[in-house]
Structure formats: C-alpha cells, structure tokens
Amino acid sequence: MSSDIPVAQLILDEEQKKSVKLIHKSNELEDHTFDSRSDADGVAAATLLAGLGLDDEAREDITNRWKKRWGSDYGQKGMAQAIHRDLYQCVCGYAHREAGTRKRHSPLDFTGCLAHVEVTYGCDSRKVLRVRGFFVHNAACEEATLTRLPTNPVHPAVFKATLEQLRQGATWTDIQESNRRMIKACTYPGVMRTPL
Numbered sequence: 001m002s003s004d005i006p007v008a009q010l011i012l013d014e015e016q017k018k019s020v021k022l023i024h025k026s027n028e029l030e031d032h033t034f035d036s037r038s039d040a041d042g043v044a045a046a047t048l049l050a051g052l053g054l055d056d057e058a059r060e061d062i063t064n065r066w067k068k069r070w071g072s073d074y075g076q077k078g079m080a081q082a083i084h085r086d087l088y089q090c091v092c093g094y095a096h097r098e099a100g101t102r103k104r105h106s107p108l109d110f111t112g113c114l115a116h117v118e119v120t121y122g123c124d125s126r127k128v129l130r131v132r133g134f135f136v137h138n139a140a141c142e143e144a145t146l147t148r149l150p151t152n153p154v155h156p157a158v159f160k161a162t163l164e165q166l167r168q169g170a171t172w173t174d175i176q177e178s179n180r181r182m183i184k185a186c187t188y189p190g191v192m193r194t195p196l
C-alpha cells in the first residue's frame with residue numbers, strides 16, 4: 001500500500017491546496033497500520049476511529065464533522081486481499097465555492113481546516129487495515145465543533161496511551177483501569193481536568 005492519499009479529491013481553495021501539498025511533502029501525516037488477524041489491533045483501530053469521530057456511530061450522527069469525498073475498491077472482488085479505501089474531509093475545510101455552490105449546505109462554517117483521513121479496510125473482513133492522513137483540525141474548526149458538536153469521545157492523548165498499552169500486551173480491563181487512574185491523577189498530557 002504505497003499509493004498516495006488522493007488529495008485531489010478534497011474540495012479545497014487555493015490556499016488550502018498549497019498547505020495540503022506542503023503537509024504531504026514534509027510528511028506531517030499520521031499513518032497507522034493494523035493487522036486484521038490481531039484482536040488488539042482491532043481494538044486499537046476502533047479506538048483511533050472513535051477518537052477521530054470516524055466510527056460508524058459518529059458518522060451516522062447528524063453532527064458528523066466528516067464528509068466522504070472518495071472511495072475505491074482495489075484487487076479482485078471476492079479475493080481475500082481485496083481492499084477498499086475511503087477518503088474523508090472535515091466539513092469545516094470544505095471550500096463550497098470551489099465546488100461551484102454559492103450557498104453553503106454544511107452545518108459548520110468554512111474555517112480552512114485541512115484535516116483529512118483515509119481509511120482502508122478489507123472488502124471481505126470489513127476489518128480496518130490502515131488509517132492515515134492529517135488528523136489536526138485548525139483552531140477555528142475546533143472552536144466551531146466544540147460549540148456545535150459534542151466533544152470527541154476519546155482524547156488523542158488517551159488514544160496514544162491505549163495504543164502503547166495494547167502493544168505491550170495489556171488487556172482491555174488493564175487499559176480501562178489505568179485510564180481511570182490517569183484521568184483521576186490528571187496525568188494525560190494536554191487533557192484538562194473536568195469535574196465529575
């Protein structure tokens with residue numbers, strides 16, 4: 001899977017196009033691959049997608065911040081190796097004028113957000129094999145989504161810690177336990193303490 005993310009499918013204005021090009025050129029992208037035979041990887045993939053707001057539940061939600069821009073199958077249908085790739089763009093980054101629409105049919109204002117995520121999964125297994133892209137939303141987007149949308153269920157710092165523990169062979173119960181401990185002790189970097 002050495003192909004590039006098809007950024008030409010994103011609907012961006014000229015300035016965003018330049019920024020996205022730069023992001024890809026300087027490799028500021030995140031890239032996570034998952035082994036479809038591993039349960040731990042399955043949990044890690046699901047956690048990552050939930051954190052990004054790209055799990056099934058979040059995508060079906062009316063407040064979904066992502067819009068699917070592109071999707072394609074690879075490999076022979078019915079073959080075990082056949083994969084599907086989907087590309088999502090943050091709705092705050094959707095440059096509606098570029099799409100030729102004067103009126104903005106989006107629940108959120110344009111903020112120039114550059115976030116985009118490509119999800120690859122097995123056609124047969126439906127298991128997530130790879131999640132990559134630029135996961136960072138710009139400040140105006142974060143603000144817009146904070147006021148208009150419910151907050152993300154999983155903070156990126158929590159995801160990172162979870163992934164690390166899974167790699168070290170921790171069980172799901174261990175992870176929940178240490179998650180509770182870290183939240184109580186307020187040791188997640190960048191996570192504000194919220195009163196319970």
Ligand SMILES: [Zn+2]
Pocket residue numbers: 090091092093113114115136137138141142
């Ligand atoms: Zn965004």
